Amino acid sequence: MHIAHILAREGHRQKDIAAQLGVSDRMVRKYLKEDFGARARKKRRSILEPFHRLIDEAIEENPYTNLVLLYERLRRQRYGGGMTILRDYARGVREQVITKAVLRFETEPGRQAQVDWKECGSWLIDGRMQKLYAFVMLLGYSRRPFVLFTTNMRLSTVLLAHLAAFA
Secondary structure (H helix, E strand, O other), X not given: OHHHHHHHHOOOOHHHHHHHHOOOHHHHHHHHOXXXXXXOOOOOOOOOHHHHHHHHHHHHHXXXXXXXXXXXXXXXXXXXXXXXXXXXXXXXXXXXXHXXXXXXXXXXXXXXXXXXXXXXXXXXXXXXXXXXXXXXXXXXXXXXXXXXXXXXXXXXXXXXXXXXXXX
């Protein structure tokens, strides 16, 4: 019936289209309606629906929760469905939990900085293998980073790294 739409756009009459396609005039009229095939289906209640709250809570607590264990827990609570429907529902919930929008915390200039340490593996320094760490300070207002590599995370090193960042 795609051809019926093309012929109608070209200006052919409904009767001519029906004759050309070998169908009734009524069938062409039906297919040319804008809302043809757009009938809403009756929504059925999912067998999993009574357990949505429990699943949501488990995934909210740990987005990578083991679904086999969760399935067994649901079975003990009289869940009669299968694993596939649980996986499909859990996939959607996980995506929402993992990609929740984070509200950015704005600060005034010079008011706040965030400090973190990052281990950068072992490197050959002065002829011997040593662990290398990155001291990272991120300014709250400008988001400008300061990075200093060190070979330890002692208090004296932390204080010197702060002084270097402030300078």
